[in-house]
């Protein structure tokens with residue numbers, strides 16, 4: 049990893065195992081993927097609430113929130129070194145920016161997992177290659193890919209942010225499912241039929257999965 053740099057990994061004096069033992073559950077990344085409007089944020093937040101009630105340490109990383117801070121757009125960033133840096137480090141929606149968006153989120157989520165926390169992420173994350181890269185860079189077993197499987201007709205009908213309407217009208221270019229592909233996971237750890245069941249039932253399906261994998265034992 050440290051090609052051409054003098055950066056070396058520093059072992060933590062409080063190990064992951066010590067943190068997990070104290071938390072009474074393991075850390076992991078629950079990576080929700082699905083179309084806009086499929087229900088990722090709703091399910092992630094319902095699950096977050098249920099896990100919190102069970103005493104599980106959790107964090108939610110959600111699309112719009114992350115784009116306000118960690119991955120803010122160029123126009124939202126100010127650098128003391130001048131505006132060219134906001135262009136360099138701010139993220140938009142081009143292919144390379146989407147790739148970097150997912151890479152940074154994966155890196156942050158893995159820090160949480162290593163701290164014994166269950167990180168819930170709710171990003172469309174439409175490309176296999178980006179999701180697989182996160183899977184392949186984190187510890188084996190840490191990446192739990194959950195496909196929020198909602199047909200596009202249902203998502204478009206829900207359209208709570210009016211984004212499908214804008215995409216159909218040509219006001220948004222490169223919108224996932226309309227004029228940019230959504231690559232559904234081939235072998236996700238779990239698929240949620242989010243057009244047929246309530247968020248409450250779907251969150252319970254995830255909890256059952258976590259218990260079966262001994263990530264939580266409550």
Ligand SMILES: Nc1ncnc2c1ncn2[C@@H]1O[C@H](COP(=O)(O)OP(=O)(O)OP(=O)(O)O)[C@@H](O)[C@H]1O
Pocket residue numbers: 082083084085086087088089090091111170171172206208209242243244245246247250
């Ligand atoms: N299981 C469900 N059954 C019925 N409606 C749902 C369900 N899950 C979510 N919804 C509704 O669908 C809409 C979109 O859900 P949500 O915002 O969670 O989608 P999302 O996948 O996070 O979309 P985006 O990628 O745009 O953030 C909301 O109005 C929500 O109330």
Ligand SMILES: [Mg+2]
Pocket residue numbers: 088089090110111170
């Ligand atoms: Mg959302």
